Amino acid sequence: MLIGETIQVALAAIRVNKLRSFLTMLGIIIGIAAVITMVALGEGASRMVQAQLQQLGTNVLTVQPGQQMFGRVDRGENQLTARGAEAIKTEGRSITAVSPEMNRRLQVEAGLYNASMNIVGVWPEYFAIQNHKLVTGRLFTEGEERGRRRVAVVGNKVGERLNTPTASLVGTNIRIRGHTFEVVGMLAEKGQQGWFNPDENIFIPIATAEFRVFGTDRVSSIYVQASSPQAMDRTIADIDRALRREHRLRPGEQSDFNVRDQASLLATFQETTETFTALLAGIAFVSLVVGGIGIMNIMLVSVTERTREIGVRKALGAKRRDVLLQFLVEALVLCVTGGALGVGLGMGAASIMKDNGWNTAVSPDSILMALGFSAAVGLFFGIWPARRAARLDPIVSLRYE
Secondary structure (H helix, E strand, O other): OOHHHHHHHHHHHHHHOHHHHHHHHHHHHHHHHHHHHHHHHHHHHHHHHHHHHHHHOOOEEEEEEOOOEEOOEEOOOOOEEHHHHHHHHHHOOOEEEEEEEEEEEEEEEEOOEEEEEEEEEEOOOHHHHOOOOEEEEOOOOHHHHHOOOOEEEEOOOHHHHOOOOHHHHOOOEEEEOOEEEEEEEEEOOOOOEOOEOHHHEEEEEHHHHHHHHHOOOEEOEEEEEEOOHHHHHHHHHHHHHHHHHHOOOOOOOOOOEEEEEHHHHHHHHHHHHHHHHHHHHHHHHHHHHHHHHHHHHHHHHHHHHOHHHHHHHHHOOOOHHHHHHHHHHHHHHHHHHHHHHHHHHHHHHHHHHHHOOOOOOOOHHHHHHHHHHHHHHHHHHHHHHHHHHHOOOHHHHHHOO
């Protein structure tokens, strides 16, 4: 029998039982849709991490307080101050910019409205290190920082919390913990970054934060920008030397601070995301296997129902390979069609999730992988029913009732 004719017979058999064929494909449809959706979530998270890395730069280091253990208890005595940042700035030969950071949630008032917002004390260099762009107004200056002036630069979404357009705040006064601050500039939108949103921050000079608002000289971190990604190791050595001297640590004594690479932190987050995605995709693949078992079950039932038909075909000259090919084609068509429908359903689900604030991205590779796997499921679970049909004895099949 010609291959084309065999395929036509297989497709005709599927069309005869449309409802059963659809229900058979349902497991594959759901499985493929789940795979596409889960992989889209992982791909979206991965692209978000890459975008954040490009925004932060690959040559930014973060210095944070370490732990000083007494027995197994953190004594909490390791603290960083702006003096440490000054020491790093003086020491570093491969350092472009340095800025300490201290932050706290405080009540902010603007006109008749108020909200609890994150107040961040920084040096003017912070905005260049974190790649912040100015939309309107200006940034505060080094002179204003040293003079403890009460000026502020607001993130792009601060106004939403205060029920007013953010741009309209520039040139006006707001009150932070009862102190009046002049808003001198507004930053461009950066978007959500992991667990925090810099667009909702209010930035003030760190000396003002230390002496007028927070009442402490402890900083949460120090950001250091190296001259180039290739100078990272030398910059880490400069930071280590400067802070150990500032903290009066003896040779061999453990450092009371940590230096972290932004790229390494984001790479770790990306690895975690990929592992989580692989786990979810693995669960989805299980549903594909279950769908494949369902197809095998229906194909076995189909072989039993069509035993007499198989006998007639063999009596008319059909060979084993013709019968084998017919049933394999049926299984493949069911799985690939179900896979295509599942891809469409998964892309639709990913699109809906994206419209609702999730980071999703459907890659062509995931579509090809899903269709290829669905075809593999069809071959794997269709081979046994096909071989069983091909091995039927024509005389016994013709006598089958």
